[in-house]
Amino acid sequence: MSEVMASDSKVEEIIEDFEYLESWEDRFRYIIDLGRKLTPMGDDLKNEETKVDGCTSQVWMVAKRSGAPAVLSFTADSDAHIVRGLIAILIAIYDGRQPDEILGIDAKSMIARLGFEQHLSPNRANGLYAMVGRIRQFAVEAKAT
Numbered sequence: 407m408s409e410v411m412a413s414d415s416k417v418e419e420i421i422e423d424f425e426y427l428e429s430w431e432d433r434f435r436y437i438i439d440l441g442r443k444l445t446p447m448g449d450d451l452k453n454e455e456t457k458v459d460g461c462t463s464q465v466w467m468v469a470k471r472s473g474a475p476a477v478l479s480f481t482a483d484s485d486a487h488i489v490r491g492l493i494a495i496l497i498a499i500y501d502g503r504q505p506d507e508i509l510g511i512d513a514k515s516m517i518a519r520l521g522f523e524q525h526l527s528p529n530r531a532n533g534l535y536a537m538v539g540r541i542r543q544f545a546v547e548a549k550a551t
Contacts, residue, residue, distance in 0.1 A: 441490025447483035462537030469544035
């Protein structure tokens with residue numbers, strides 16, 4: 407399968423902003439700010455079924471399928487500020503895409519391009535990959551139906 411690089415304007419804007427910010431302290435502030443801009447997730451959606459396993463923080467995620475061919479949109483939330491920001495970045499990368507596009511995105515290269523591998527704690531990095539795994543799971547399920 408060919409690799410898809412997320413090249414939407416939102417993603418490119420995040421990458422450019424990261425390149426502009428010199429310190430990781432500033433980048434983490436930026437990530438937290440992205441999280442504050444996330445559309446709130448209703449408490450009725452925060453349950454064991456929507457909870458993402460593998461995250462140290464509480465993370466909930468749902469996918470909505472619409473159209474033909476199917477397009478997935480995501481709603482997610484966390485009880486941790488930085489994790490909410492990471493969710494916002496993942497939504498910028500994956501939201502509004504068809505399942506095959508989602509499955510073709512090389513998440514590791516996107517995460518490396520943003521420099522997260524060197525600057526996130528191992529627990530937070532594992533949680534980030536758990537969220538990517540959940541998004542991919544939604545895509546696989548959407549393809550199967």
